[in-house]
Amino acid sequence: MSMTRNFGFGTQIRKSPYFDATVRWGATGFSVYNHMYIPRDFGDPEQNFWNLVTTAILCDVAVERQVEITGPDAARFTQMLTPRDLSTMSVGQCKYVLITNAEGGILNDPIVLRLAEDHFWLSLADSDILLWAQGLAVHSGLDVTIREPDVSPLQLQGPQSRYIMQSLFGEDILDLRYFWLREVELDGIPLVVSRTGWSSELGYEIYLRDGSRGDELWERIMAAGAPYGLQPGHTSTIRRIEAGMLSYHADMDAQTNPYELGLGRLVNLDTEAEFIGKAALTRIRDEGISRKQVGLLIGGGPLNGPNTVFWPVAKDGTPIGKVTSAVYSPRLGQNIALALVAAEHAVLGETVEVRVDDVPTRAEIVDRPFFDPKKALATDSVRVA
């Protein structure tokens, strides 16, 4: 997804606090996410992938807007939003969750950050969960305050990110465990850092808590990263599909339930916790699902960029589903894809037919992730947990 440099930016879509910095550092294309511009092109997406997996990249993900939930009933309200059991979540912890509606459909897949007993952030994918949460709160009888704070994340991702963090924040930051957060300052700039990210590489998210200092923060990190080969970049479609990570609206939407995605582990039905969608998800679990997400290896030559439409999937000429995300992985030398198909055809090793821009192409159903660095390289790289 990219548009060329010749854009006209209106005021109807917001600009990130890093906008000027990313343009200065060579952003040539932007998309829109949560009503805000996000840089999606710094030249060659394959080079961006290699930068990510071999050194490190700094990505403007201020579009991950935060929903802040505070007040005496904050924990109870936050639990109401998600089927994942948060009862054992500690202050300082992060969790990947699904937000579901009353039918069990997925409205978003944010990271929850617990900053204090009664202080949560939801770090959002692309939908206005601020409105969902505020709407829920009106008649909930719970004492909560829900707002969008002045918080704008960066992602520092890749194997060198550890050393760059150490250079910025000192030795202590290396103690930060996977999916934990810490409140820190850098030259007086108020930040939260977490060991999370949308890359499946070792990485960090750096949440700026003062939008007026975005330019300064960006330059400070780029300077600290220069000795380690840090490059400006953007979230990598190649790497995230390799890892089987999901993109909201593409791989799932309000008509998709967690079980279809194989994410039953994020649904805790056997707890006391009350959450929106519990009855529907219990029914779906008991009755079973008719669609299932699978990995695909698609034949033919290397794809010329990600799919731009949902490609139909067929078995013996009968439609059975659609490819939701596809890309060529230069590391694997394979066209890899995520697809939603009829459950009875979600069988590893089965052959199906994908219409790749109207060209019928053979594909094989395979397991995800397509690439697991723990197995391949025994690095400290990470997966969404």
Added chain:
Amino acid sequence: MSMTRNFGFGTQIRKSPYFDATVRWGATGFSVYNHMYIPRDFGDPEQNFWNLVTTAILCDVAVERQVEITGPDAARFTQMLTPRDLSTMSVGQCKYVLITNAEGGILNDPIVLRLAEDHFWLSLADSDILLWAQGLAVHSGLDVTIREPDVSPLQLQGPQSRYIMQSLFGEDILDLRYFWLREVELDGIPLVVSRTGWSSELGYEIYLRDGSRGDELWERIMAAGAPYGLQPGHTSTIRRIEAGMLSYHADMDAQTNPYELGLGRLVNLDTEAEFIGKAALTRIRDEGISRKQVGLLIGGGPLNGPNTVFWPVAKDGTPIGKVTSAVYSPRLGQNIALALVAAEHAVLGETVEVRVDDVPTRAEIVDRPFFDPKKALATDSVRVA
């Protein structure tokens, strides 16, 4: 707002049922609105403006997603969403409304369409009111169903639109009054048509109720319009600012209340109706406002396109507000703008200073609309009512 033709379209952002047609008819730039691509460039925006005001244009506004509210409590629930009194709204009528949160801030400014006693659509500006309404419904105790139906509007706008509608739907359609709707068919394509639009010109919206027939509908209308000079086009920033029409996120957001925009006529506090924000809006009405929207004529040479950032406004060197939307009107030969300024400075005829891309520029506070065709031309053109 435009991006050039060299885009890559992913599946994370939706495509309208008219997407292929607009590309075929020369769309060279798209923006994103309600998670969907919208064509915003068919070449020269000034030519698009003249096409709109002298003949007619067809615009893909499928991004105006509909929130459908049905069920026994549909009317009560829809009233709960807006401070405008809907108690006298007839079946077949449309109303421009504001949706407010508990603090009286504006979440959206849709058109409400009443299709039946217990059947409403909200034709949205750019925010996920589907989530707001579904969230509100969860604990509301009201018996409603809220969903996004398969409905994708087109706008047919401009003085010739009347004759094109007559050619498509016959003589009867001329009886359709301003801000009323009718359910019709065209070659078996199910539609709703309304005499509304975001142009302040005579015009219609045509709501396609079967997304699979978008291409067919587009071609059918373009063919019918050919003898009348119909052109493919996009909503005109020039025309809408001339009319003082508002763009959500640019001219208002959740931190803006109706009184600041001079839209007190859309807030009915002295009724029995219960709606979200009533207490807050009563307080704001009684206490008064500190900011106010004004029109501005900005000096200097013709602006080179709309403002891309909010321009600061100052009075005698002191910051008093910001320009939210600005453009050069070739018809008026003036730079016209909407601005939010400190209420004490919202005085017609006052001179203020606008930083136009960092160049201090003299501007004069004037009344809106900047152009009123009723006064200027005595045509049948219309304004948001």
